[in-house]
Amino acid sequence: MNEKLMAVALAVAVTACSAPQKGVLSIRSVNQQPSGFAQDALARGDLLFSRGEYALALDAFRRAVRNDPTDAHGLNGVAISYAAMGRHDLAREFFELALSRAPQDARITRNFARSLTAQGLKGEADALLAQAGAAPAGLAIAARPTLAQLASAAPVAAPVRPVQLTGVELERISLGEVRLRTMDRAASAEPQLKTRIVTVAGAQARPELSAPIVTVGLAEQAPPAPQLASLDAGSAIPAAAPLQPNAQAHDRLFERLWKSIMHPSGRKGARG
Amino acid sequence: MIWALLLAAATPPAEAPPVMPPAPQLDYARLVDEAIDGGRIIQADAMLTQWRAQSQAGDVQPIEIATARMALEKRRNEEALARFSALGQGGLDDCRVDEGRGIALLRLGRSPEAVDPLRHAVGACADRWRAWNALAVAYDETQSWALSAAAYERAFQLTNKPAQILNNYGLSLLKQGQAAKAAVIFDRARELMPDDARIIANGDTAYVMAGQEIRRRPIDTADEWARRLNNAGQVAMRVGDLPLAQAYLSRAVTEADSFVPEAAAALATMDAAKP
Numbered sequence: 309m310n311e312k313l314m315a316v317a318l319a320v321a322v323t324a325c326s327a328p329q330k331g332v333l334s335i336r337s338v339n340q341q342p343s344g345f346a347q348d349a350l351a352r353g354d355l356l357f358s359r360g361e362y363a364l365a366l367d368a369f370r371r372a373v374r375n376d377p378t379d380a381h382g383l384n385g386v387a388i389s390y391a392a393m394g395r396h397d398l399a400r401e402f403f404e405l406a407l408s409r410a411p412q413d414a415r416i417t418r419n420f421a422r423s424l425t426a427q428g429l430k431g432e433a434d435a436l437l438a439q440a441g442a443a444p445a446g447l448a449i450a451a452r453p454t455l456a457q458l459a460s461a462a463p464v465a466a467p468v469r470p471v472q473l474t475g476v477e478l479e480r481i482s483l484g485e486v487r488l489r490t491m492d493r494a495a496s497a498e499p500q501l502k503t504r505i506v507t508v509a510g511a512q513a514r515p516e517l518s519a520p521i522v523t524v525g526l527a528e529q530a531p532p533a534p535q536l537a538s539l540d541a542g543s544a545i546p547a548a549a550p551l552q553p554n555a556q557a558h559d560r561l562f563e564r565l566w567k568s569i570m571h572p573s574g575r576k577g578a579r580g
Numbered sequence: 581m582i583w584a585l586l587l588a589a590a591t592p593p594a595e596a597p598p599v600m601p602p603a604p605q606l607d608y609a610r611l612v613d614e615a616i617d618g619g620r621i622i623q624a625d626a627m628l629t630q631w632r633a634q635s636q637a638g639d640v641q642p643i644e645i646a647t648a649r650m651a652l653e654k655r656r657n658e659e660a661l662a663r664f665s666a667l668g669q670g671g672l673d674d675c676r677v678d679e680g681r682g683i684a685l686l687r688l689g690r691s692p693e694a695v696d697p698l699r700h701a702v703g704a705c706a707d708r709w710r711a712w713n714a715l716a717v718a719y720d721e722t723q724s725w726a727l728s729a730a731a732y733e734r735a736f737q738l739t740n741k742p743a744q745i746l747n748n749y750g751l752s753l754l755k756q757g758q759a760a761k762a763a764v765i766f767d768r769a770r771e772l773m774p775d776d777a778r779i780i781a782n783g784d785t786a787y788v789m790a791g792q793e794i795r796r797r798p799i800d801t802a803d804e805w806a807r808r809l810n811n812a813g814q815v816a817m818r819v820g821d822l823p824l825a826q827a828y829l830s831r832a833v834t835e836a837d838s839f840v841p842e843a844a845a846a847l848a849t850m851d852a853a854k855p
Contacts, residue, residue, distance in 0.1 A: 401622055406617075408626035411611050428774070435740040439614045452742065455733050455749055458768050459761040578850065 346375040346382070353385045362392040380410035384419060391423040399423050485560060608634075609642045613676075616649050624650060641667075645676055652680050660684045668697075675705035683714045691721035699794070702734075709738035713745055720752045728752055744771040747779050750786060759789035781811050788815040806836030810843040817846060826850055 353368035369385030376382065387402035403420040410416060417440040424433035610629035615624035628646055635643060648663035661684035667677045682698035685691070695718045701711040716731035732752065736745040746769035753762035766783030773779055774797075784794045794812050796805050813828030825846070832843035 404620045404623035405626055407615075407620070408623045408630070411606060411623075411627070431740045431742070431772075435618055439618060452737060455729070455746075455765070457735050458746075459749075459753065459758075459765055461764060 346372045346379065349387065350379075350381055353382070353389075357385065357389060358390070362389045365389045366393070378409055380406045380413060380416065383409065384413075384416045387416075387423070388419050391426070392421070396423050396427045412440075507529065583684070604699060605634075608639075609646070613649075616646070616653055617652075618811045621650070621653050624653070641672065645672075645674065648680055652684055655687075657684045657687045661688065673704075674689060675701045675708055675711070678704070679708055679711040679714070682711065686714055686718055691718045692785060694718045695722070702731075706734075707738060709735045709745075711716070712738065713748060716752070717748060718754060723755075725756055743769045743776065743779065746772070747776075750782055754782075754786055754789065759786050760785040760792075761791050780808065784808050784812050785815045788812045788828075790817060799853065802835060802837040806832045806840050806843070809835065810840055810846075811842060813846060817850075 313478060349368050349372035353365045353372060356362075356365035356368055366386060368391035369382050369389055372379060372382035373386055383402050383406035390396070390399035390402065400420075400423070403416065403423065406413070406416045407420065417436060421433040421437050424430075424436065440482045593760050606627075608627060612624050612627050612631065615621075615627060624646075628643070628650060628748045629676075631639065631643060631646070644663065644667060645730035648660055651657075651663060652660035656837060659679060664677050664681035664684060667674070668681060678697040678701035678736065679731055680695040682696075682701060685694035685697070694714065698711055698715040698718055702715055712731050716728045716735060719725075719728035719731060729749075729752070732745060736742060738750070746765050750762045750769065752837040753759070753765060757774070763783065763786035766779060766786050769779045770776070770783055787794045794808060796808075800808070809828050809832035813825045813832060816825035829843045829847045830851075832840050833847065836843075
């Protein structure tokens with residue numbers, strides 16, 4: 309009799325636990341959410357992504373992936389959200405995981421190739437598309453010159469820099485100091501060796517002044533700079549700067565200087 | 581008991597999982613190989629795990645090859661060498677095994693031993709640019725310049741990563757003392773991979789050795805430029821051009837936003853060495 313009573317009590321208790329009740333907290337593992345939850349998260353992610361709300365889309369896709377780490381749709385969603393936010397480094401991991409789950413999904417391959425192209429990795433993108441059969445392999449390779457031809461070619465031209473920046477240049481040394489860099493045409497081979505320190509006295513303490521107090525030494529001959537060894541006459545040295553920058557150049561320079569004093573935060577990292 | 585049975589029958593049964601159609605069998609051997617060749621190590625690793633879980637009788641050796649290649653890609657060179665050697669000793673004749681063994685030997689500093697397996701690899705599979713590239717590097721170590729140039733040429737025409745071959749060929753030219761040619765090659769490599777720190781540093785080295793001035797790029801920050809100046813100064817020191825070294829190192833110290841200890845230490849050493 310006691311056994312029967314115990315069995316009935318146990319059955320009642322089990323039923324009470326298994327049936328959902330209003331007001332009872334139910335805790336489940338994230339991996340055991342009903343499948344509808346993952347589908348909802350994916351649909352929400354797709355919708356948010358199509359609206360351009362990439363951070364929210366990322367959150368939705370991540371929820372879907374947390375629920376099912378093998379779901380290629382969710383992994384691809386996380387990857388494209390990261391890529392849309394410019395985080396191609398993070399996108400790569402999820403593209404690769406998505407491809408591992410659905411290696412024949414041309415959509416993932418194309419997205420990954422776009423991300424690689426956006427990073428400047430065109431060769432890798434082409435190789436990926438070629439592996440997936442989406443692009444013919446070897447087209448770019450066929451037109452490649454030989455190494456010997458490349459090595460004997462003329463040096464690549466130096467990137468052209470504005471003459472004003474090449475000739476005369478201001479650099480902020482500290483809050484109270486800027487460096488005025490000057491160079492002449494003849495000395496263009498050693499363009500950075502003649503430098504001068506220009507001190508702007510108390511400029512930060514007197515922002516109400518209407519014009520900068522700048523003491524610039526006259527362009528007397530700078531101390532002889534160390535000669536660079538055996539400079540190659542045929543090399544791609546940057547374009548020569550004018551011997552003496554004209555007054556207009558100086559005006560522009562001081563205008564820049566004044567702006568930099570009034571708005572010092574904008575100067576950080578803008579040198580050279 | 582009857583009560584218990586009735587109550588148990590009253591509870592709703594668990595929802596049966598939907599019947600999924602069987603997934604098509606993937607060609608894991610090809611897919612993992614392609615992922616490794618493409619440098620997609622995360623994908624290759626994940627697929628190798630799936631492959632092991634679904635492996636069949638004939639998959640043992642291909643899985644072992646893929647495992648050895650993964651070890652090589654993860655720079656576990658000793659393990660890779662052991663795995664490739666075991667596969668080779670088992671009588672397996674496969675280009676990937678020879679190539680992997682040669683590259684592992686090369687990375688472990690055993691370049692004379694690497695030449696034979698690499699030559700065997702390119703002899704059997706002439707389209708493998710990694711094997712040609714590794715063979716060229718091995719020839720460089722033995723100063724067989726003509727052979728290395730030919731091997732680099734083959735690798736360059738086959739590869740989808742030309743910047744890597746250009747970088748290695750540039751280093752080969754530097755070793756041969758052809759710094760001006762090397763500078764041109766590094767410029768080409770830098771066009772393809774403008775932000776690769778190794779290519780930039782190697783290019784600057786070639787410029788200094790060729791007696792040319794290094795150039796600041798518009799995107800270089802003050803600290804990046806200072807690092808390049810410091811590198812150029814160190815190179816000038818090694819080639820014995822102390823005035824040039826001093827000029828570069830001084831500029832590295834003065835033009836950086838933050839302190840450059842290497843340049844400062846080198847300058848102090850030069851000052852101390854002065855009579």
